Amino acid sequence: MSDRAGLIVDTLVTAFDDLMAADPAAFRTKFRKMAGSPFAFYRGSACLFYADAAEREDPWADERTSRVWIQGDLHAENFGTYMDGDGVLIFDVNDFDEAYVGHFTWDITRFAASLALLGWSKAISDDDITDLVERYVRAYLDQVRWFVESSDDRSFSLRLDTTDGPVQQVLELAKLRTRVSLLDGITETEGFDRILRDGPGLRRLDDAEKEKASEAFRRYVETIPEHKRHRGVAYEIKDIAGRSGFGIGSAGLPAYTVLVEGLNQALDNDIVVSMKQGNIAAPSRVVTDESVAGHFEHHGHRTAVSQRALQAHADPMLGWTDVDGVGFVVSEVSPYEADLDWSELTEPDEIGPVVEYLGRATAKVHCVADSDADHSLVDFQTEEAIENVVRGREDEFVAWVVEFAHSYATQVREDHALFVDSFREGRIPGVSASG
Numbered sequence: 001m002s003d004r005a006g007l008i009v010d011t012l013v014t015a016f017d018d019l020m021a022a023d024p025a026a027f028r029t030k031f032r033k034m035a036g037s038p039f040a041f042y043r044g045s046a047c048l049f050y051a052d053a054a055e056r057e058d059p060w061a062d063e064r065t066s067r068v069w070i071q072g073d074l075h076a077e078n079f080g081t082y083m084d085g086d087g088v089l090i091f092d093v094n095d096f097d098e099a100y101v102g103h104f105t106w107d108i109t110r111f112a113a114s115l116a117l118l119g120w121s122k123a124i125s126d127d128d129i130t131d132l133v134e135r136y137v138r139a140y141l142d143q144v145r146w147f148v149e150s151s152d153d154r155s156f157s158l159r160l161d162t163t164d165g166p167v168q169q170v171l172e173l174a175k176l177r178t179r180v181s182l183l184d185g186i187t188e189t190e191g192f193d194r195i196l197r198d199g200p201g202l203r204r205l206d207d208a209e210k211e212k213a214s215e216a217f218r219r220y221v222e223t224i225p226e227h228k229r230h231r232g233v234a235y236e237i238k239d240i241a242g243r244s245g246f247g248i249g250s251a252g253l254p255a256y257t258v259l260v261e262g263l264n265q266a267l268d269n270d271i272v273v274s275m276k277q278g279n280i281a282a283p284s285r286v287v288t289d290e291s292v293a294g295h296f297e298h299h300g301h302r303t304a305v306s307q308r309a310l311q312a313h314a315d316p317m318l319g320w321t322d323v324d325g326v327g328f329v330v331s332e333v334s335p336y337e338a339d340l341d342w343s344e345l346t347e348p349d350e351i352g353p354v355v356e357y358l359g360r361a362t363a364k365v366h367c368v369a370d371s372d373a374d375h376s377l378v379d380f381q382t383e384e385a386i387e388n389v390v391r392g393r394e395d396e397f398v399a400w401v402v403e404f405a406h407s408y409a410t411q412v413r414e415d416h417a418l419f420v421d422s423f424r425e426g427r428i429p430g431v432s433a434s435g
Contacts, residue, residue, distance in 0.1 A: 004415070012048070024431050038120075039075075039117045042114060052408075053109075067102070068101065069310050074110050075111060077114075079092070080337055082337055090157050091163060096311070099281065099310055100283040101378065104382070107366070111358070115405065116133065120413070132355050144363045145383075147363065166340065170340055179269070186333070195238065214237055220321035230263060240256055242254070257272060275329075278329050295377055308369065311369075312368045315332055318332075340354070
């Protein structure tokens with residue numbers, strides 16, 4: 001096995017050894033999905049990206065720009081819609097499982113490399129990929145500058161009335177979704193009430209585990225900011241069950257689905273809540289500042305706190321709890337979430353306007369926090385810190401990101417082949433390619 005193949009295997013094992021031991025079948029599925037394409041491999045191997053980042057010089061990192069709230073696993077498929085706390089449909093970054101404090105460039109370069117991989121998979125030329133990455137980065141910088149100059153940065157968002165093209169379309173599709181249709185897919189009626197529907201991925205609990213999970217949920221309610229907390233019957237548990245069957249990033253993480261009463265006792269207002277074990281954030285493996293890690297009670301707490309720091313008008317159901325001392329993040333399973341669909345975006349002139357929106361969305365998560373965010377870790381204006389390091393060097397910064405996007409995408413394609421061979425030949429301890 002080559003040195004690089006050994007590094008890939010060692011990095012994956014170090015990142016996931018506990019979860020692989022607990023659920024090797026889930027990781028066999030995860031690794032098969034990662035084997036499907038270089039982009040799928042990249043999505044599932046954020047830990048490798050950060051192992052490489054730790055060895056790479058970052059000329060844009062200073063005392064402030066090296067400790068910005070970041071999404072932590074930013075790639076082209078981590079954007080979509082949500083309904084914000086004010087009832088407005090927003091297109092934004094989603095998925096905060098890997099969120100942490102780190103270099104602002106880590107989000108930008110991780111996305112840029114994903115864009116190069118996506119472009120390669122669509123047979124887009126290197127010149128066109130360069131143009132797309134440049135458009136993304138320049139839109140990011142332009143939006144950061146807007147936040148520096150604006151007195152009301154929370155007024156910016158990508159909404160139905162501020163977007164067009166494919167981004168507006170995904171918002172329109174989200175608008176058509178309803179709570180009843182979500183509930184009908186996840187629940188069924190039993191007598192005069194709803195219960196969770198049995199099916200693949202749902203695990204019924206014995207009495208002891210059910211009580212333990214229910215008590216954890218009751219403790220979670222206290223972590224919701226008082227002014228966001230629903231009143232009356234909202235958090236009364238109607239049903240609770242174990243859940244499995246996650247995507248590439250969350251394989252092996254224990255989770256529960258909780259059905260609660262909602263704003264009133266009408267069946268169409270029931271709310272489905274996810275209670276998922278927090279994972280170790282990939283950036284945390286290379287951030288050496290102990291004050292950052294020490295700021296969080298556990299990984300569920302870290303995920304929720306980070307999301308509030310990255311998302312204006314965050315989910316009012318967002319919070320955290322623990323089960324047997326292990327941290328869980330809690331959030332609503334929203335009917336209004338729709339991901340950007342890249343399958344129909346094939347030509348550079350179609351993709352260009354989209355990546356400009358994604359650049360602005362990236363700037364927003366770096367620069368605009370929820371009103372309930374904890375500002376004690378990052379106690380400065382992020383937009384001013386970023387503007388300070390790139391001012392007068394914008395072209396240099398863009399060129400630096402473009403070079404990284406091409407070179408690292410090439411590395412990922414080579415890594416993907418090494419990973420596939422290692423997995424097929426049984427070189428990843430604890431997870432067999434056959435089962």
